[in-house]
Amino acid sequence: MTEFTTWDILRNLLLAARWTVLLSVVSFIGGGIVGGLVLFARTARAVWLRRLAQGYIELFQGTPLLMQLFLAFFGLGLFGIDVPAWLAAGVALTLWTASFLAEIWRGCVEAIPKGQWEASSSLAMGYFQQMRHVILPQALRIAVPPTVGFSVQVVKGTSLTSIIGFVELSKAGTVVTNATFLPFTVYGFVALIYFALCWPLSKSSQILERKLNVAHRNH
Amino acid sequence: MTYQFDFGWMAEYWPVLLSGIRVTLELIAIGGVLGVALGIGCAWARALGPRWLRPVVSTYVELIRNTPFLIQLFFLFFGLPSLGINLSEFTAANLAMVINLGAYSCEIVRAGIQATPAGQYEAGASLAMIRFQVFRHVVLIPALQRIWPALSSQIVIVMLGSAVVSQIAAEDLTFAANFIQSRTFRAFEAYFVSTAIYLAMAILLRQMLRGVGYVLFPKKAVR
Numbered sequence: 001m002t003e004f005t006t007w008d009i010l011r012n013l014l015l016a017a018r019w020t021v022l023l024s025v026v027s028f029i030g031g032g033i034v035g036g037l038v039l040f041a042r043t044a045r046a047v048w049l050r051r052l053a054q055g056y057i058e059l060f061q062g063t064p065l066l067m068q069l070f071l072a073f074f075g076l077g078l079f080g081i082d083v084p085a086w087l088a089a090g091v092a093l094t095l096w097t098a099s100f101l102a103e104i105w106r107g108c109v110e111a112i113p114k115g116q117w118e119a120s121s122s123l124a125m126g127y128f129q130q131m132r133h134v135i136l137p138q139a140l141r142i143a144v145p146p147t148v149g150f151s152v153q154v155v156k157g158t159s160l161t162s163i164i165g166f167v168e169l170s171k172a173g174t175v176v177t178n179a180t181f182l183p184f185t186v187y188g189f190v191a192l193i194y195f196a197l198c199w200p201l202s203k204s205s206q207i208l209e210r211k212l213n214v215a216h217r218n219h
Numbered sequence: 220m221t222y223q224f225d226f227g228w229m230a231e232y233w234p235v236l237l238s239g240i241r242v243t244l245e246l247i248a249i250g251g252v253l254g255v256a257l258g259i260g261c262a263w264a265r266a267l268g269p270r271w272l273r274p275v276v277s278t279y280v281e282l283i284r285n286t287p288f289l290i291q292l293f294f295l296f297f298g299l300p301s302l303g304i305n306l307s308e309f310t311a312a313n314l315a316m317v318i319n320l321g322a323y324s325c326e327i328v329r330a331g332i333q334a335t336p337a338g339q340y341e342a343g344a345s346l347a348m349i350r351f352q353v354f355r356h357v358v359l360i361p362a363l364q365r366i367w368p369a370l371s372s373q374i375v376i377v378m379l380g381s382a383v384v385s386q387i388a389a390e391d392l393t394f395a396a397n398f399i400q401s402r403t404f405r406a407f408e409a410y411f412v413s414t415a416i417y418l419a420m421a422i423l424l425r426q427m428l429r430g431v432g433y434v435l436f437p438k439k440a441v442r
Contacts, residue, residue, distance in 0.1 A: 062417070065380075067393070067413065074400075078407055156285075173290070191294060
């Protein structure tokens with residue numbers, strides 16, 4: 001039997017962690033774009049658009065991410081596409097992220113006083129002009145801390161993609177465990193690497209919240 | 220798309236789904252109650268407890284909140300046996316859920332506790348209440364009332380997250396779906412049905428927790 005040093009284990013895990021980071025970044029950016037569209041629908045004037053966005057959010061927040069991954073993995077295959085795990089993982093995580101970001105941002109948009117809508121409306125601005133020039137610049141300030149905070153959930157969410165066979169940090173943990181029979185050490189390292197990825201994000205979210213709040217009070 | 224949907228298996232495998240639903244419900248019932256209890260204990264320790272205990276609890280909370288549930292589960296189920304602690308699938312799954320929910324609810328409850336005005340403590344003390352009585356009657360109950368909606372959504376999130384416990388072969392709803400798809404090769408239909416069941420369970424659980432909120436906190440909190 002081959003002997004594995006601690007460095008062998010750690011090196012392999014770190015190499016796999018690159019895919020965790022890449023998938024997190026891609027889903028977060030993709031989720032941000034889709035989430036922005038859902039936000040516009042969610043705050044639109046047309047009632048049917050709002051309902052549609054609400055249904056989307058309810059659906060993706062009310063079902064397990066794991067099930068969404070399974071459905072993306074097996075569901076896309078029904079269209080005759082051979083779905084690689086990374087594609088299913090990226091699609092499911094993007095849609096899932098979008099539903100949460102849209103809801104977070106909606107809270108921020110709704111926190112803007114109603115008078116701002118009325119004032120800009122009285123200046124004959126259309127919906128998109130109001131959003132672009134009046135609402136979003138103000139909502140953005142309050143949106144930053146919870147958005148950064150949610151990125152932690154995305155990083156942790158990527159661990160589920162190991163179950164449909166995408167080789168990232170968690171999957172590497174399982175593979176290395178099967179080779180070394182050292183689950184305690186390996187999963188300990190895996191947890192520490194996730195912690196090293198997530199903790200700075202959590203911390204900066206807290207710091208941003210404090211900073212932006214102080215600025216808010218000085219208005 | 221030439222795929223023919225076939226839900227014919229449902230008649231035969233319905234009992235499998237039902238037993239999966241039962242396990243998922245058991246997991247969240249036990250995990251929810253114990254997790255919130257742990258969270259309240261930790262929130263007390265972190266906000267008002269002895270000084271030496273605070274960093275211990277903070278470390279626990281930060282560690283759990285910044286690592287994936289899947290890894291916590293694997294660590295408990297695969298890692299602990301090398302220390303001589305063997306847990307059954309169900310126990311490991313439930314323990315992981317309690318530990319996970321404990322950390323999140325600690326943060327939520329703590330936010331509620333810290334929103335208590337200082338005058339409330341003084342008012343409690345002036346009524347000759349001891350510290351524990353002040354915490355229980357003056358601080359905790361209004362705090363729980365304030366944060367009940369946030370706590371409810373966290374419980375729902377943990378319930379949905381419990382889909383992962385199928386990975387250590389705890390026989391929950393996802394395990395049932397995996398079982399059915401491996402028998403019938405109807406992967407999409409099996410996951411579609413179980414996803415719908417999860418959605419229904421999430422909606423019902425949310426409504427139930429709202430009802431519990433009305434029962435637990437009938438009076439409006441004095442802020």
